[in-house]
Amino acid sequence: MNSLTAKLTDIDKVIHERARLGIMSLLAATADITFVELKQHLQMTDGNLSVHLRILEEAGYVAIEKSFVERKPRTAVKITKKGRAAFKSYIDALEQIIQRAKG
Amino acid sequence: MNIREAEENLQLIRSMMERGTRWTGLPAYACFGAAACGIAGWALSISRGLSFANPLDAPALFEIWGVVAAIAAVQVIAFTVASAQRRGEPAWSSLTRGIFYAVLPGLFTGAVLTLVMPAEQRPGAWMLCYGTALLGLGIFAGWKANVAGALFLACGAITLCVVPVNGLSMMAASFGGLHALLGSLLLLKRRDHEQLDG
Numbered sequence: 001m002n003s004l005t006a007k008l009t010d011i012d013k014v015i016h017e018r019a020r021l022g023i024m025s026l027l028a029a030t031a032d033i034t035f036v037e038l039k040q041h042l043q044m045t046d047g048n049l050s051v052h053l054r055i056l057e058e059a060g061y062v063a064i065e066k067s068f069v070e071r072k073p074r075t076a077v078k079i080t081k082k083g084r085a086a087f088k089s090y091i092d093a094l095e096q097i098i099q100r101a102k103g
Numbered sequence: 104m105n106i107r108e109a110e111e112n113l114q115l116i117r118s119m120m121e122r123g124t125r126w127t128g129l130p131a132y133a134c135f136g137a138a139a140c141g142i143a144g145w146a147l148s149i150s151r152g153l154s155f156a157n158p159l160d161a162p163a164l165f166e167i168w169g170v171v172a173a174i175a176a177v178q179v180i181a182f183t184v185a186s187a188q189r190r191g192e193p194a195w196s197s198l199t200r201g202i203f204y205a206v207l208p209g210l211f212t213g214a215v216l217t218l219v220m221p222a223e224q225r226p227g228a229w230m231l232c233y234g235t236a237l238l239g240l241g242i243f244a245g246w247k248a249n250v251a252g253a254l255f256l257a258c259g260a261i262t263l264c265v266v267p268v269n270g271l272s273m274m275a276a277s278f279g280g281l282h283a284l285l286g287s288l289l290l291l292k293r294r295d296h297e298q299l300d301g
Contacts, residue, residue, distance in 0.1 A: 016104075021115060021116065022119045025115065025120050026122065026123040027123075028120060029119070029121075029124050030123045030198070032197050033196070033197055036192055037193070037196055037198075040192060091113070091116065097105075098113070101105075102106075
């Protein structure tokens with residue numbers, strides 16, 4: 001590892017994937033958000049978004065709640081405490097890489 | 104990870120967090136509808152020879168502008184809900200809840216001031232309170248709502264502070280003209296969303 005790089009192992013790989021980073025960033029900025037809203041913001045397909053949400057849920061970073069509103073299914077997604085802490089650590093790691101590179 | 108990738112990821116985080124609190128669900132035609140309501144209120148008041156400067160006209164003006172506000176609000180809500188449904192988005196979401204709480208103080212203050220202020224000062228107070236509510240909306244809807252909100256504040260200040268200004272004319276200019284301006288601004292092309300799929 002030279003001064004401009006950090007080992008990829010230092011970075012949380014669950015969050016590091018671009019689509020999941022987008023999901024975590026949106027969730028960090030909102031109290032809760034529906035599956036439909038996430039899909040609209042991220043321009044992702046249902047299947048792709050579901051796969052990434054499942055990975056984040058298995059890591060304990062997001063909580064998914066399914067309910068019915070006016071007889072229509074509603075899937076709400078929230079960031080968990082563990083997810084927020086991991087997201088903060090990820091941002092800290094990015095900032096460290098940049099600071100280290102700039103001396 | 105190299106510095107370039109780190110910077111790109113930080114940029115992605117910034118833009119996504121901003122997008123999460125950005126609302127683009129206000130249809131331009133709802134603003135034109137509100138503008139039409141404002142102009143109709145002005146025309147009706149003028150045709151009946153009413154003036155905010157005459158205390159005897161206060162009940163009639165209160166009725167006209169109360170109905171105008173109610174119709175404008177109902178059509179804005181109806182068009183916004185219909186627009187959200189067309190896009191497959193929930194009309195009542197965490198974002199629209201935030202907007203509701205951001206505009207509520209301005210609208211509530213306007214309603215209370217209507218009850219206690221002399222009739223000739225109501226137009227200016229309404230513009231100031233509505234401008235405040237629009238600036239609350241601007242937190243989520245961006246610069247277009249902020250511009251309209253700031254202009255409403257300017258109109259309200261002029262109406263309250265410059266004595267010879269005609270309240271009815273300013274109502275037409277603000278609730279008619281500024282809503283039309285906001286509708287026109289909303290017609291400007293919105294930046295396409297970044298693709299993250301795949």
